[in-house]
Amino acid sequence: MAIRSLFPVLPMSTSYSFPSPSTAAGAAAADRLLAPPQGSDFFDASSPAALDRLADGNRKLLRDLSTFGIGGPCSFFLESSRPAHLLCAARLARARSLPLLILGRGSNCLFADRGFDGLVVLNRFSSASAGAGDDGVEVVGFGRVRAWSGYPFNRLGVQTAAEGWGGLEFAGGIPGTVGGAAFMNAGANGQETAEVVESVEVVTREGDVRILGRDEVRFGYRWSSLQDMQDLAAIIAVTFRLRSAPAARERQREFLDGRRKTQPIGERSAGSVFRNPAGLGVTAGELIDIAGLKGLKIGGAKVSELHANFIVNTGGATAKDVLALISAIKERVDQMFGIELMEEIRYVPYSSS
Numbered sequence: 618m619a620i621r622s623l624f625p626v627l628p629m630s631t632s633y634s635f636p637s638p639s640t641a642a643g644a645a646a647a648d649r650l651l652a653p654p655q656g657s658d659f660f661d662a663s664s665p666a667a668l669d670r671l672a673d674g675n676r677k678l679l680r681d682l683s684t685f686g687i688g689g690p691c692s693f694f695l696e697s698s699r700p701a702h703l704l705c706a707a708r709l710a711r712a713r714s715l716p717l718l719i720l721g722r723g724s725n726c727l728f729a730d731r732g733f734d735g736l737v738v739l740n741r742f743s744s745a746s747a748g749a750g751d752d753g754v755e756v757v758g759f760g761r762v763r764a765w766s767g768y769p770f771n772r773l774g775v776q777t778a779a780e781g782w783g784g785l786e787f788a789g790g791i792p793g794t795v796g797g798a799a800f801m802n803a804g805a806n807g808q809e810t811a812e813v814v815e816s817v818e819v820v821t822r823e824g825d826v827r828i829l830g831r832d833e834v835r836f837g838y839r840w841s842s843l844q845d846m847q848d849l850a851a852i853i854a855v856t857f858r859l860r861s862a863p864a865a866r867e868r869q870r871e872f873l874d875g876r877r878k879t880q881p882i883g884e885r886s887a888g889s890v891f892r893n894p895a896g897l898g899v900t901a902g903e904l905i906d907i908a909g910l911k912g913l914k915i916g917g918a919k920v921s922e923l924h925a926n927f928i929v930n931t932g933g934a935t936a937k938d939v940l941a942l943i944s945a946i947k948e949r950v951d952q953m954f955g956i957e958l959m960e961e962i963r964y965v966p967y968s969s970s
């Protein structure tokens with residue numbers, strides 16, 4: 618992959634141009650950024666046509682939007698390349714009491730076989746159409762980069778490491794978006810997203826833009842307080858603060874080599890299925906391996922022979938197969954070790970009722 622330079626000369630302070638809603642000028646600029654497309658009733662929540670347009674989702678299968686390759690149709694669908702789309706979709710969902718799901722690469726989700734009874738917004742804010750940088754990512758200060766939430770997290774990790782910046786080396790192997798990484802506090806190789814987040818820009822369900830400083834977002838193991846934020850519509854951008862690390866790319870290559878040897882990269886999965894149990898000094902994968910479950914198969918879902926904490930879709934797996942396999946693993950590990958494994962992947966049911 619050709620790597621576009623993020624820090625073309627030496628990293629230096631540049632002016633941070635994203636509209637800050639806390640100033641009058643910023644609020645006006647944010648309004649422009651979030652304004653509905655002109656001359657269109659597409660997102661007018663009161664227009665019956667709005668929902669009809671989004672009902673095209675009936676033909677959109679969630680299996681095509683997830684790395685697992687599993688999941689039925691969603692009731693309403695929108696591919697969004699501008700924050701304005703998302704904002705209007707959020708308002709529409711609210712006005713019609715529709716469940717709203719914002720999706721990055723679907724690399725941490727297991728969708729139900731019946732699909733999702735609500736509005737799915739596929740986040741593609743990563744290009745010039747979103748209005749910042751010419752590739753969805755820009756340098757905003759010394760060692761500071763701001764990326765739209767739909768920007769590929771692995772690409773950001775490779776770009777920053779190649780330029781001698783440390784903190785996102787681990788991201789090189791994570792197939793999600795910047796928004797998904799912040800939401801999940803993605804991590805690997807002893808690093809995690811939380812360590813380098815400076816701020817997170819969000820849109821609320823009421824349509825307000827808020828910039829949350831690092832001290833306003835709490836992070837834990839594969840958890841962020843964004844997951845519990847009741848009025849969150851979507852993360853729209855994240856600013857990272859990195860440190861100079863000339864050997865970053867070399868270290869990243871070692872991480873990637875390790876991944877290739879130990880994880881079923883070429884197969885369909887959603888990454889690690891279970892969280893590592895806290896404070897036991899043993900990983901979920903090791904427990905599943907010792908329990909002799911590698912290769913266990915239900916329908917088209919199989920515990921990977923390479924990494925016991927991965928379930929792979931060997932072809933035609935259903936969510937029902939994966940859920941049955943998860944139950945079987947949990948039961949065996951509990952019986953053998955008295956340890957209750959907890960899921961890291963997010964199961965998205967057809968409806969919450």
Ligand SMILES: Cc1cc2nc3c(=O)[nH]c(=O)nc-3n(C[C@H](O)[C@H](O)[C@H](O)COP(=O)(O)OP(=O)(O)OC[C@H]3O[C@@H](n4cnc5c(N)ncnc54)[C@H](O)[C@@H]3O)c2cc1C
Binds near residue numbers: 881
């Ligand atoms: C082969 C493989 C390897 C992996 N390795 C790792 C690893 O090493 N470490 C790790 O932590 N994870 C790993 N994962 C899991 C996954 O890639 C990460 O959790 C990733 O951060 C998810 O990003 P996403 O954009 O795909 O999120 P999605 O799966 O699309 O969404 C996950 C959750 O985040 C929410 N979300 C996504 N974007 C937004 C947004 N913009 N605003 C609000 N909410 C949002 C969704 O609603 C959903 O609840 C791996 C997955 C695979 C398939």
